[in-house]
Amino acid sequence: MILVTTRFQEIAKKVRATGHSIQLNGLEPEEFRKLFLVYVFDDGQCPGNKLHFLDKIMEKLKGSPLAAKTVGRLLRTDPSLAHWRRVLDSEEWETGNNGIMSALKLSYDFLPFHLQRCFFYSALFPEDYRFRSRELISLWVGLDILIPCGQNPTFEVGLRILNDLVIHGFFREEETNGDPRYAMHDLLHELALKVASNDCLSLRLPNVGSVKIQPTTRHLSISIDDLGKYDVVSGQKLKSELEKLKTRLKVEHLQTLMLFGKMDEGFVKIFGDFFGEVNALRVLHFPSMLCPVELMLHNFSGLVHLRYLCLGTRVGQMHIPLSISKFYHLRILDLVLWEGRPDMPKDMSNLAKLCHFYVPSDDQLHSDIYNVGKLKLLEELKVFQVNKKSEGFEPKQLENLTKLRELGMYNLERIDTAEEAAQAKLMEKRYLRRLTLDWDSKRSSVEPGVEAAVLESLQPHEDL
Incomplete structure (x- = not known):
């Protein structure tokens, strides 16, 4: 048996010759109410002064779980009666769209402007695409939506924006073979195409x-x-x-x-x-x-x-x-x-x-950057081979890379003194979240005293 699902009546008609179709409606009112309340309130209970607004808004959602999620999150962000009244009285309900698309567009309209812009450009990805966080954040940076400035690393700011879009119901987070991905419902992709x-x-x-x-x-x-x-x-x-x-x-x-x-x-x-x-x-x-x-x-x-x-x-x-x-x-x-x-x-x-x-x-492309110290905004350097060549790979190259979130220092046996190691200034890299310090296990000689002094000089900040 082959089961075909579609949102389009024309496709259903084409396959009906060999079978029969079932029109799926929204959830039953009581089940939908339970779901909607969970999205709006932590305890699933609506205060008496909001019941009227809740019932009126629910009527417009046509029993759609997706609409319940996005509009429910919208109501949750601001519990004031004035906000709920604005949602109920929005002209978007009268645009002639079906209830689901009106609800999604309404949720989009109430997003903060910076979140609207970030969602807007997701229209450039194919339907059913599974995003990696770096793909979305890179696009935002490339289009000057997210501009590197001040002391905040761009990736961390981008992750916060992405998490906000998940909270508002515009993306969902999932894992593929342990790799975190983000996905959009087909109707939300359709919305992105419309607004963009x-x-x-x-x-x-x-x-x-x-x-x-x-x-x-x-x-x-x-x-x-x-x-x-x-x-x-x-x-x-x-x-x-x-x-x-x-x-x-x-x-x-x-x-x-x-x-x-x-x-x-x-x-x-x-x-x-x-x-x-x-x-x-x-x-x-x-x-x-x-x-x-x-x-x-x-x-x-x-x-x-x-x-x-x-x-x-x-x-x-x-x-x-x-x-x-x-x-x-x-x-x-x-x-x-x-x-x-x-x-x-x-x-x-x-x-x-x-x-x-x-x-x-394998991260080896990082190890080939000559004079990497000039890249002062770099946020990850997974392989830095100390003194790989006579110049351009000294520990002091790391001195001004204060935005680093991830750093790997290799061949530390090539550092001769604690003073040379201290030039990397790891203590000042307060955004560092992952650090690898590596001595070659096949090095020709081991000098415990020197290596201990070097390690002491490479101490990172205490929050790592």
Whole structure:
């Protein structure tokens, strides 16, 4: 037996020929009331002076558990009668949407402005996408929603925002093989697309002909999972569709370009021609490349406004673009999915605004940053090999990296004195949450007195 579920009546009609359909309604009133009360009140009990408002609002939610969650959390954030009256009297209930979408839009309208903006751009991710926290936070940083300033590390601020969106019911937190992820309900993704429609465009290739494009569109994401293999017919079809699209979309004005799925190499030239005039990008997200990024974006080396760059590949011979060391405004570099050659540009320390450099699980790319001390905003340095070379890897390189949340110091046997170790100034790194101190187990000689003095000089703050 095959069970098909859908929100769309047209799909139900297509499968009805081989079976029968059941129209699912909302929860029964009593069960819905119990659920709603739990979302609004800790003890599930409503004070008498609010019963009238509660009953009226419940009527508008049509028994939807999702609406109960978002509107319930909305009422919970402000227990005053004035707030509940504003929710009940909102014009959003009269817009003609179904009760569920009206409830979700209402919950969005009452969010603080900074949370609205952060939710808004989640429309760029595909439906049913499982977000990692770094992906969402990196996007917010790249779009200047979350700006590194003051003493607060951006990642911790971003996590607080993400947690607030979970509390308000706009994301749910789940685990995949022990890896925490965030997900959105389909209706909330639909809401994100609606509220972001003037600025954001999310395409699923090859079907782009009927897509409505606003002249104000600045952020584009493309899903290519259904593109298929390249042949002359499919290539011509895609080229024709993109040429039509280009007459309506000003690619030179794009600030965000995100690509999801793997593209057959035959389509690369078509995309390269389509994006030939891109030059104002702040965000570039290409996590599954089969060919060098320069073939997809001919002007890649000229993207000097980039704030967030994500590149990934499984092609072992692909090189990291040397031009990334010239992106002086770059705040986040994400190479977690990079399985190509690990040859980093030698002048990476030019990226003075870099806050996050995410690397594959072996963390070795961190160990290749020459003069890392220039990256004063960096929040993680998982592998720092002390005195790896004659210069550029001394303990004093760590002196001004006061924003570090994670640090790994290796080959500590190469430090000769306590004074040299003290130059790292670990005690002053008050945001440090994880610290690794490592001596090579295969070192040629052991000097307990020197190593004890070095360890004492590497003492971190007491809250670690």
